[in-house]
Amino acid sequence: MTTAKAKAAPAAETTPVGAAHPSLREIDRPVKLSAANAPGWGSDVVADTLRALEIPYIALNPGASYRGLHDSIVNYLGNETPQMLLCLHEEVAVAIAQGYAKVTGKAMAAAVHSNVGLFHATMAIFNAWCDRTPVIVLGATGPVDAVKRRPWIDWIHTARDQGAIIRNYTKWDDQPASPGAAREALIRAAWIANTAPMGPVYINLDAEMQEAKLPEQLAPIDPARFMPSPATAAAAELVKEAANLLKTAKKPVILMGRVSRSLDGWNERVALAEAINAKVITELKIGCGFPTDHPLHAGAPGTTALGPEAQETLRSADVVLSLDWVDLAGAFKGSFPDASPRAKVISVTNDFRIHNGWSMDYQGLPPVDVLLPVTPDEAVPDLLKAIGASPKPYKPPATKKPDKPELSKDTLVVNDLVRALKYAVGERDVTLSHISLSWDGATWPFRHPLDFIGSEGGGGVGGGPGNAVGAALALKGSGRLSAAVCGDGDFMMSNTAIWTAVHYRIPLLIVVANNRSFFNDELHQERVARIRSRPVENRWIGQRISEPDIDIAALARSQGAQGFGPVTRTADLVSTFEKAIAAVEAGEVAVVDVRVEPGYSAVTTAAMLRGTEKK
Ligand SMILES: Cc1ncc(C[n+]2csc(CCOP(=O)(O)OP(=O)(O)O)c2C)c(N)n1
Ligand SMILES: [Mg+2]
Numbered sequence: 001m002t003t004a005k006a007k008a009a010p011a012a013e014t015t016p017v018g019a020a021h022p023s024l025r026e027i028d029r030p031v032k033l034s035a036a037n038a039p040g041w042g043s044d045v046v047a048d049t050l051r052a053l054e055i056p057y058i059a060l061n062p063g064a065s066y067r068g069l070h071d072s073i074v075n076y077l078g079n080e081t082p083q084m085l086l087c088l089h090e091e092v093a094v095a096i097a098q099g100y101a102k103v104t105g106k107a108m109a110a111a112v113h114s115n116v117g118l119f120h121a122t123m124a125i126f127n128a129w130c131d132r133t134p135v136i137v138l139g140a141t142g143p144v145d146a147v148k149r150r151p152w153i154d155w156i157h158t159a160r161d162q163g164a165i166i167r168n169y170t171k172w173d174d175q176p177a178s179p180g181a182a183r184e185a186l187i188r189a190a191w192i193a194n195t196a197p198m199g200p201v202y203i204n205l206d207a208e209m210q211e212a213k214l215p216e217q218l219a220p221i222d223p224a225r226f227m228p229s230p231a232t233a234a235a236a237e238l239v240k241e242a243a244n245l246l247k248t249a250k251k252p253v254i255l256m257g258r259v260s261r262s263l264d265g266w267n268e269r270v271a272l273a274e275a276i277n278a279k280v281i282t283e284l285k286i287g288c289g290f291p292t293d294h295p296l297h298a299g300a301p302g303t304t305a306l307g308p309e310a311q312e313t314l315r316s317a318d319v320v321l322s323l324d325w326v327d328l329a330g331a332f333k334g335s336f337p338d339a340s341p342r343a344k345v346i347s348v349t350n351d352f353r354i355h356n357g358w359s360m361d362y363q364g365l366p367p368v369d370v371l372l373p374v375t376p377d378e379a380v381p382d383l384l385k386a387i388g389a390s391p392k393p394y395k396p397p398a399t400k401k402p403d404k405p406e407l408s409k410d411t412l413v414v415n416d417l418v419r420a421l422k423y424a425v426g427e428r429d430v431t432l433s434h435i436s437l438s439w440d441g442a443t444w445p446f447r448h449p450l451d452f453i454g455s456e457g458g459g460g461v462g463g464g465p466g467n468a469v470g471a472a473l474a475l476k477g478s479g480r481l482s483a484a485v486c487g488d489g490d491f492m493m494s495n496t497a498i499w500t501a502v503h504y505r506i507p508l509l510i511v512v513a514n515n516r517s518f519f520n521d522e523l524h525q526e527r528v529a530r531i532r533s534r535p536v537e538n539r540w541i542g543q544r545i546s547e548p549d550i551d552i553a554a555l556a557r558s559q560g561a562q563g564f565g566p567v568t569r570t571a572d573l574v575s576t577f578e579k580a581i582a583a584v585e586a587g588e589v590a591v592v593d594v595r596v597e598p599g600y601s602a603v604t605t606a607a608m609l610r611g612t613e614k615k
Pocket of ligand 1: 436438488520
């Protein structure tokens with residue numbers, strides 16, 4: 001389990017973040033349940049266990065392989081704890097569960113139909129894996145016992161080792177053969193998924209096991225006793241060694257990596273940086289871990305690589321403290337000619353505990369002088385104590401209504417969209433649950449751990465809309481405005497997440513930075529063309545999503561959301577966003593189509609085209 005501190009603390013909430021929202025309980029009510037409502041079937045035990053684990057929601061796309069469990073959730077549990085969230089694609093179901101966990105630090109469930117549903121879910125499972133985000137994925141198989149299989153369909157939907165589809169990018173999987181084993185498997189799954197390094201797990205429920213009558217009731221158990229706290233602390237002498245290095249450093253630098261959404265943890269990290277006067281580098285792959293407009297924050301947070309100012313800061317360091325930075329070796333490789341800093345390196349991470357031989361998402365092997373093999377949330381309080389500093393609540397500069405933004409005159413670029421959106425949200429607390437690849441990290445300061453929850457993790461385009469809906473679900477009623485900025489490519493791949501948000505009345509703003517292109521890859525084609533001295537003018541072919549342009553607002557309206565746009569003039573941006581925000585505050589889902597010029601920030605463009613400049 002996560003430590004108690006990993007619980008997010010929002011500003012001015014009415015419903016605690018992540019708590020099952022009472023209004024959802026009014027949706028999709030079953031008719032009255034039968035009087036004899038004791039667990040009588042294998043799948044009832046599975047449902048009971050989900051409830052015992054307090055899983056609030058199960059995002060799903062249905063299928064006969066788990067019709068037994070489906071019935072148990074509706075007709076045995078009454079569609080509560082967990083409540084079903086119907087999704088139109090399995091990738092969206094898992095992405096919603098990921099988005100929820102990105103906010104809460106705790107797993108909810110997703111259910112997918114036998115092998116085919118799991119095939120659809122794979123990319124989202126991979127995203128959650130790379131993002132170290134817990135998700136409990138339930139799947140099912142046709143009867144393992146061949147004599148019980150219906151002709152054809154049960155045979156094609158049965159695989160010898162279904163878990164093999166996702167085993168390389170999940171923390172654990174199982175195919176329990178009895179209700180008792182299923183109960184144990186689910187408890188173990190929840191425990192493993194929610195233990196850092198966190199990640200997705202998969203339980204494959206045999207259709208026959210689900211649908212068989214329960215021969216006898218299982219003896220009750222207390223799941224909490226089977227999920228002991230795995231909280232860890234680094235050895236005192238290692239903490240002392242690290243603290244001494246930090247105390248005596250002249251130019252310490254903190255690489256702020258994977259941390260929780262806890263406000264205590266946030267305050268502790270600020271206190272640590274201030275106590276040792278360390279420069280802090282953050283990035284946009286992961287949720288924000290430090291105020292980006294703090295005087296100690298170096299440069300703007302980057303997306304894939306460190307920006308020039310962050311690199312310069314890293315080069316100047318005499319001690320580097322990596323708080324579970326996603327790609328430490330990569331940061332060194334990009335900043336030092338021999339990929340190796342002269343600085344002493346302290347690495348706080350337990351990520352190596354789940355590295356496997358299949359997925360290289362573990363990145364390069366960095367040089368490290370002192371390893372604290374725990375999470376940053378565990379290590380930072382110990383470091384503070386060893387240094388002799390104590391945390392005080394971080395006081396962000398007062399939010400004031402920003403000045404009316406300067407916007408472009410005759411074009412509309414991504415930064416116009418962002419500036420206008422920032423102006424329109426004004427002093428509200430906003431959670432950015434997704435940002436487009438074209439996002440410029442310099443444009444939007446983060447001052448609270450829930451201001452930005454990070455990207456999809458695995459670079460799998462199409463994760464954005466589902467992540468945004470899952471985050472908005474966790475934040476419903478918290479007083480925070482949930483807003484996502486998606487690329488048009490990302491949005492189109494899984495825009496049906498909107499339907500789920502509308503159906504379950506999850507207020508959410510999605511702004512589509514619609515450059516009518518898979519633009520990222522235009523830059524890749526430009527790079528190749530330049531290296532080969534071929535016409536860069538052709539970079540758009542096979543990339544542009546135009547002729548016809550897609551009417552994104554209509555697509556949103558067709559699913560019951562409020563659709564705005566297309567906005568083509570900067571003059572219309574603020575007023576359109578204000579209307580969309582008003583709709584969200586009235587409980588609706590609003591989607592704004594903003595037609596932006598293709599293009600990334602100068603820093604990102606330069607990084608992607610580096611080395612191809614004409615001599
Ligand atoms: C599932 C998947 N397919 C393809 C890619 C390759 N890819 C990376 S970025 C990108 C373009 C995304 O387009 P969009 O979301 O519109 O963002 P833009 O670059 O246009 O701002 C593509 C196709 C990927 N990363 N993931
Ligand atoms: Mg695009």
